Amino acid sequence: MPSDHDVVIVGSGPLGTSAGRRLAEHGLDVLIIEQGPAISDPPGSHTRNAARFHADPDAYLEVATAHLDFFDDSVPRDNLPGAAVTPARGGQGVIWTNLCPRGDALWDALSPDEWKAYYDDAETYLDVHAAPFEESTRQQRIKDKLGAALGPDGRAVETLPVAATFDGDGYLHFTAPYDILAASAAATERVRVIEAAVDTLVHEGSKVTGVVAGGRTIEAPEVIVAAGAIGTPQLLHRSGIRPKALGRWLSYHPILVAQLVLDPDLCAAPGEADREPRLQIPPSAAADWYSLVLRDVSPFQPEAPDDTVEPNRLVEIQGICPVDIAEENGIAFDADSRPTFHVPLSPADNARLEGARDDADRITATLGRYRAGCEPIWMPFGFAHMTGTTRMSASDDGTGVADYQGRVWGFDNLRLATNGLIPTRMAVNPTLTGTALAIAVADRLVTAA
Numbered sequence: 354m355p356s357d358h359d360v361v362i363v364g365s366g367p368l369g370t371s372a373g374r375r376l377a378e379h380g381l382d383v384l385i386i387e388q389g390p391a392i393s394d395p396p397g398s399h400t401r402n403a404a405r406f407h408a409d410p411d412a413y414l415e416v417a418t419a420h421l422d423f424f425d426d427s428v429p430r431d432n433l434p435g436a437a438v439t440p441a442r443g444g445q446g447v448i449w450t451n452l453c454p455r456g457d458a459l460w461d462a463l464s465p466d467e468w469k470a471y472y473d474d475a476e477t478y479l480d481v482h483a484a485p486f487e488e489s490t491r492q493q494r495i496k497d498k499l500g501a502a503l504g505p506d507g508r509a510v511e512t513l514p515v516a517a518t519f520d521g522d523g524y525l526h527f528t529a530p531y532d533i534l535a536a537s538a539a540a541t542e543r544v545r546v547i548e549a550a551v552d553t554l555v556h557e558g559s560k561v562t563g564v565v566a567g568g569r570t571i572e573a574p575e576v577i578v579a580a581g582a583i584g585t586p587q588l589l590h591r592s593g594i595r596p597k598a599l600g601r602w603l604s605y606h607p608i609l610v611a612q613l614v615l616d617p618d619l620c621a622a623p624g625e626a627d628r629e630p631r632l633q634i635p636p637s638a639a640a641d642w643y644s645l646v647l648r649d650v651s652p653f654q655p656e657a658p659d660d661t662v663e664p665n666r667l668v669e670i671q672g673i674c675p676v677d678i679a680e681e682n683g684i685a686f687d688a689d690s691r692p693t694f695h696v697p698l699s700p701a702d703n704a705r706l707e708g709a710r711d712d713a714d715r716i717t718a719t720l721g722r723y724r725a726g727c728e729p730i731w732m733p734f735g736f737a738h739m740t741g742t743t744r745m746s747a748s749d750d751g752t753g754v755a756d757y758q759g760r761v762w763g764f765d766n767l768r769l770a771t772n773g774l775i776p777t778r779m780a781v782n783p784t785l786t787g788t789a790l791a792i793a794v795a796d797r798l799v800t801a802a
């Protein structure tokens with residue numbers, strides 16, 4: 354029986370959904386197979402848009418982390434105790450915090466003009482905006498004060514783009530895979546999502562012929578695996594597709610976080626409505642990590658005398674530290690394709706972590722002071738922003754799993770759409786870059802057909 358879809362996509366996260374939307378806009382019928390259930394309504398929408406988080410935004414983080422399935426959170430930090438997946442309709446795109454900088458470490462898979470065009474498209478799909486945050490009093494004043502302090506070191510303080518829009522009541526609506534599809538008439542018509550775990554890819558020679566999911570084989574003229582930076586190499590491994598680079602060259606971001614009480618002169622008056630600020634300090638020669646100053650979500654339990662602080666006085670800072678790339682850093686899969694992680698920090702990584710820690714003190718001294726109980730902590734190592742696990746390479750020389758079109762080396766009709774394709778040490782949050790790549794992979798599929 355002929356299939357009623359042109360392309361099968363494994364995984365309904367932001368990247369699989371973006372590839373699916375693009376293919377639909379090219380007139381193709383797409384079947385997305387997602388292993389997890391819907392955990393939001395409508396399915397694939399952002400959990401953070403629920404009204405209860407308007408009154409208590411910090412309650413969100415606990416709800417989001419409840420949707421993280423950790424592999425083993427008791428292992429030492431070199432083994433990534435924070436490594437986790439979210440088997441749910443929309444993947445981690447229903448719990449992410451939506452910060453969407455453009456990449457700082459691009460490579461030559463796309464020309465500069467193509468990168469720009471695909472970033473533009475990714476920003477449209479994810480509904481990314483920066484300008485609305487400039488209306489925040491804290492935003493303007495922090496930008497001026499911190500910019501004056503860091504500018505002499507060649508560090509810029511800029512507005513941070515976010516995949517979200519303010520609604521009529523002044524609350525942020527966060528973009529999730531549901532929105533990516535719903536914004537496109539073609540995607541609404543041509544993309545179908547079903548719930549089933551893909552067990553293996555059926556392949557012969559250079560062709561994948563189908564996927565085994567939920568105990569049946571589904572015919573697959575073209576396949577894109579968009580199962581996340583862990584799930585994608587895991588599915589290839591389970592399917593017996595095991596190129597040398599699979600799971601290796603892993604990078605990720607140790608993330609330092611703290612909450613500050615701002616000096617009063619940086620804030621709107623107590624009780625006055627003020628948009629939450631979101632600012633970024635891109636990596637530079639003087640500081641090769643990525644810093645954020647924003648009011649987003651706080652993982653802390655504040656202590657006396659700061660249990661209660663006027664909301665306009667609060668911001669968080671984050672220090673996002675890219676980890677050096679080395680072939681031996683990565684995921685090992687056992688005979689049942691269960692992953693374990695080995696990513697020891699290099700001396701340069703440790704120096705970067707120390708630099709980011711000192712930088713947090715400097716930023717804090719410029720803007721105010723740490724809130725009691727909210728002094729800097731490292732988030733569990735490995736919990737977000739994994740890259741490189743199915744990296745792209747210019748040639749089939751053993752350093753990559755996929756070519757510059759996202760096609761797995763040696764296959765005609767098997768492609769990937771995942772942050773795992775990113776082969777460079779990216780300092781900034783990766784989802785916008787991954788989405789740009791996913792859209793490019795979809796275009797290449799169409800032009801190759």
Ligand SMILES: Cc1cc2nc3c(=O)[nH]c(=O)nc-3n(C[C@H](O)[C@H](O)[C@H](O)COP(=O)(O)OP(=O)(O)OC[C@H]3O[C@@H](n4cnc5c(N)ncnc54)[C@H](O)[C@@H]3O)c2cc1C
Nearest residue numbers: 364366367368388440444445450451452551581584782784
């Ligand atoms: C708390 C948190 C906050 C974050 N904030 C940011 C941020 O501010 N900015 C940013 O850039 N990034 C952020 N991220 C990272 C961001 O969520 C990911 O980069 C993004 O979700 C990756 O999208 P994806 O589609 O590649 O993978 P995922 O979102 O992981 O989706 C993969 C999907 O594939 C499915 N799948 C896997 N294997 C199979 C299988 N065998 N069969 C069927 N389905 C399968 C999974 O169930 C999942 O739904 C954050 C992550 C977390 C956890």
